[in-house]
Amino acid sequence: MKRILSISLLMLVLTAASAALALQASEAPQSRPIPEGSAFPNLKLSGNLSAEQAAYLGLAASDKNPRLSKIKAPFVLLEVFSMYCPHCQREAPAVNELYSLIERRGLAGAIKLAGLGAGNSLAEVEIFRAKYGLLFPLFCDPELTAHQAVGSVGTPYFYLLAKDKKTGAFTVKLSRLGRMDSPEQFLDELAAAAGLPKAGAQ
Numbered sequence: 001m002k003r004i005l006s007i008s009l010l011m012l013v014l015t016a017a018s019a020a021l022a023l024q025a026s027e028a029p030q031s032r033p034i035p036e037g038s039a040f041p042n043l044k045l046s047g048n049l050s051a052e053q054a055a056y057l058g059l060a061a062s063d064k065n066p067r068l069s070k071i072k073a074p075f076v077l078l079e080v081f082s083m084y085c086p087h088c089q090r091e092a093p094a095v096n097e098l099y100s101l102i103e104r105r106g107l108a109g110a111i112k113l114a115g116l117g118a119g120n121s122l123a124e125v126e127i128f129r130a131k132y133g134l135l136f137p138l139f140c141d142p143e144l145t146a147h148q149a150v151g152s153v154g155t156p157y158f159y160l161l162a163k164d165k166k167t168g169a170f171t172v173k174l175s176r177l178g179r180m181d182s183p184e185q186f187l188d189e190l191a192a193a194a195g196l197p198k199a200g201a202q
Helices: 002-023 051-057 086-104 122-132 145-149 183-194
Strands: 075-081 111-118 138-141 157-163 170-177
Touching (some): 075 183, 086 122, 086 183, 111 122, 111 145, 122 138, 138 145, 170 183
Parallel strands (some): 111 138
Antiparallel strands (some): 075 157, 157 170
């Protein structure tokens, strides 16, 4: 009986590992993603943004711990990452390309991109930013407070958030674990979820 239980447990572990590999993501056992259509928490954002990055999000450069609701954009694509996640490391150039592609397609006024370093300190986030030359704003979450609030998801995880013009609150338009197939395809998926035209693609 013990042997059967051991084999069953091993099969479950292997199945979970295979699923994570297929998704190209580091999964989290306690993951509870926020469903599409649901309200998203008004996270406190901690980081070390340049004046240019703060302006990109419409934040005051003097505000070192702004709330998510302060970001001035109809849509925000939030990537939950970890500098220690191998999939996030491999995904970094693609996310950087996605940021540039949003600019080139004339969608920068509609979709803003930001990253949340789950379990990463400010220093670790800065190391990750420098190593991969990331252009978009990154925020740290050393105590995993924000990570828990967004469902303790695996990494990389992408939430496309839509802002209510009246309240400033965000709701989830797209919720997705794992690396993108390509920046171009993912941007088309984001535009479709946000109801934005694909026109303007270069």
